[in-house]
Amino acid sequence: MSAITREDVARLAALARIALTEGELDVMAGQLSAIVDAVAVVSSAVDEATPATSHPIRLENVYRQDLVGASLSQAEALSSAPAAQDGQFRVPQILGDEQ
Amino acid sequence: MSQDLTRLTAAEMASQLAAKQISAVELTQAHLQRIDHVDDAVHAFLQVGADSALAQARQVDEARARGEALGRLAGVPIAVKDLLATRGVATTCGSRILENWVPVYDATAVRRVREAGMPILGKTNMDEFAMGSSTEHSAFGPTHNPWDLDRIPGGSGGGSAAAVAAFEAPLALGSDTGGSIRQPAAVTGTVGVKPTYGAVSRYGLVAMASSLDQIGPCSRTVLDAALLHEVIGGHDPFDSTSLDEPVAHAVDQARQGMAGDLHGVRIGIIGELRGDGFDRGVLDRYAEALGVLEDLGAEVQTVSCPSFGxxxxxxxxxxxxxxxxxxxxxxxxxxxxxxxxxxxxxxxxxxxxxxxxxxxxxxxxxxxxxxxxxxxxxYYDAYYGSAQKVRTLVQEDLAAAWEKVDVLVSPTCPTTAFRLGERVDDPLAMYLSDTATIPANLAGIPGISVPIGLAGDGLPVGLQVLAPARADGWVYRVAGAVEAVLTDRWGGALLEQAPDLGKQQGGER
Known part of the structure; x- marks a missing residue:
């Protein structure tokens, strides 16, 4: 498996919405390469015929009655918001100028 | 004072409370005082709620005085890992990003603890979002192992394990995604249980890996863990992965094990989890524990789980x-x-x-x-896709093992507690702590860690017992049997051999 470059980390960090510093990019490129080298062994353990398991205990179709239950009040839902106004979450501009 | 209340087991506390020999307020005060004396040095708690704990204790005492029917653990205090939502109390997950988050709801496990009348002493330290094996990744500083304050208490639930080991709380709630209850239990000489996936509701647990996370009990004895398991277990419509099945008879099974008969019980030694990478001191205690199982009449054989590699x-x-x-x-x-x-x-x-x-x-x-x-x-197929297939192989290996044995055993952790700072900059070395505990999470099966003595370095070693999904009772039974024999052999609980932190008064740190 190819090593993870500094540019790879920068691209992944952008996708993950973490504004890493220049120093962090350097450190993480080395660490992630070592980790990926170590975990890549999984592909040698299995073949195409092996089915995948996504969940430890198989459960299907968990339904409940379609009834109104207790839920948070608007004030409770907004109580931890970094900013709120007029009973709503107040957020920064959603689209950048170029979008 | 005639007796140090913090040294009692939770079961003893419960029976003295029920007999009105002690009050819940007295018991809670004793623990708050102990926290005050030792927690500057141990740093198990991120937050202590003295007033609310005493108020809960007072309510229990009043209810008892009125003759109301109360739960078995009513009045026994508890500590809660700081990734379980607690209404009105900051829940940080050991992270700056949630430093000031005060939930407006209780996690189901927390609600059940409150309804059982258990005063909540405070919130315990952890690796940030439960990611780590040492608590060194907490944004608020590490917890120190009560056996040696320069060493890690395990992680991610090092705060809950250390609180219990340092007699700051008789019980604590933890969460286990790859070993975060069991590995801290092993390195602090305490008991920790990861129940079957879905046996305890995850509602209100701040999620790390939803298909692996499981809430469970931390304690000093197997019976105490079983008592707490029965409080927090059971179906919850707020968690669609919660199993709609009866709660395991953990207490009965623990008591049966403590009675000391394992005749006819088939025990499998996991062949892949010994030898390379495991410390000599860990393997020595492990060999003795296997001897105890044989002495009690169990049939012990070696079982291979090749996928564990x-x-x-x-x-x-x-x-x-x-x-x-x-x-x-x-x-x-x-x-x-x-x-x-x-x-x-x-x-x-x-x-x-x-x-x-x-x-x-x-x-x-x-x-x-x-x-x-x-x-x-x-990359998806090569990495995530292959990993999901390994999960199938683990299930297949275990299904084959359960044809031959009732439980599987291994050391809980390959080493004893390492020094703070030793692995914090080497993620791969840190990850090795979880070698023996991870398979249970991938397969959703229950597992326990129970103390089996001290290695040559004077630090605790744990035995892990694993059982099939939905057979949580087995881990309590086998661990209870081992605990009873070894406690007798040691002439008292292993933790009696730990340093008396009270005398330090937290002065050094």
Whole structure:
């Protein structure tokens, strides 16, 4: 498996919405390469015929009655918001100028 | 004072409370005092709620005086890992990003503890978002192992384990994604249980890896863990992965084990979890524990689980993949930290990136980025897809094992507690702590760690017992049997041999 470059980390960090510093990019490129080298062994353990398991205990179709239950009040839902106004979450501009 | 109440087991506390020999207020005060004396040195707690704990204790005493029917553990105090939502009490997950988050609801496990009349002493320290094996990744500083304050208490639930080991609480709640209850139990000489996946509701648990996370009890004895298991277990409509089945008879099974008969019980030694990578001192105690099992009449044989050679690798793909998705909720919009970018446009995207840079620590960033990589186009099949297939192999190996044996055993952790700082900059070395505990999470099966003595370095060693899914009672029975024999042999609980922190008064730290 190819090593993870500094540019790879920068691209992944952008996708993950973490504004890493220049120093962090350097450190993480080395660490992630070592980790990926170590975990890549999984592909040698299995073949195409092996089915995948996504969940430890198989459960299907968990339904409940379609009834109104207790839920948070608007004030409770907004109580931890970094900013709120007029009973709503107040957020920064959603689209950048170029979008 | 005639007796030090904090030294009692939870079961003893419960019976003295029920007999009105002690009050819940007295018992809670004794623990708050102990926290006051030792927690500067141990740092098991991120927050202590003395007033609310005493108020809960008072309510229990009043209810008892009125002759009301109370739960078995009513009045026995408890500590709660800081990733379980507690209404009106800050829940930080050991992270700056949630430093000021005060939930408006209780996790189901917390609600059940409150309804059982158990005063909540406070919230315990942990690796940030439960990512780590030492508590060194807590944004608020590490917890120290009560056996040696220069060593790690395990992780991620090092705070809960240390609180119990240092007699600051008789019981604590933990969560186990790859060993975060069992590994801290092993290195602090305490008991920790990861129940069957779905046996305890995850509602209100801040998620790391949803298909692996499980809440469970931390305690000093097997019986105490069983008592707490029965309080928190059971179906919850708020968690669609919660099993709609009766709660395990953990207490009965623990008592049956403590009675000391394992005739006819078939025990499998996991062939892949011994030898290379395991310390001599750990293997010596493990060999003795296997001898105890044989002495009690169990049939012990070696069982091979070849897929276990790949479980660490599979875990470090599945867990970061699920974590990168789960932690996307920390977007600086609805709760938690909001940090403005230093320059450039201020948009939702730049604010989110600046907030996560400021609010997440290095291990969280590492895992989120690793998960983003493992899930990205072109790599998905080789990494995440293969890891999911390894999970099938683990299930198949275990299904074959259960044809031959009732429980599987291994050392809980390959080493005793390592020194603070020793592995914090070497993620791969840190990950090795979880070698023996991870398979249970991948398979959803129950597991316990129970103390089996001290290695040559004077530090505790744990035995792990694993059982089939939904057979949680087995782990209590076998661990209870081992505990009863060894406690008798030692002439008292292993923790009696730990340093008396009370005399230090936290002066050194």
């Amino acid at each position: 790949f479980t660490l690798a599979a875990y470090y793909l599945i867990m970061p993949s699920e974590a990168s998705s789960n932690l996307a909720r920390f977007d600086a919009m609805r709760y938690g930290l909001r940090q403005a970018p230093e320059g450039g446009p201020v948009t939702v995207e730049t604010v989110m990136a600046a907030t996560r840079e400021a609010g997440f620590g290095p291990e969280v960033k590492r895992r989120v980025i690793l998960g983003t990589y493992a899930l990205s186009a072109g």
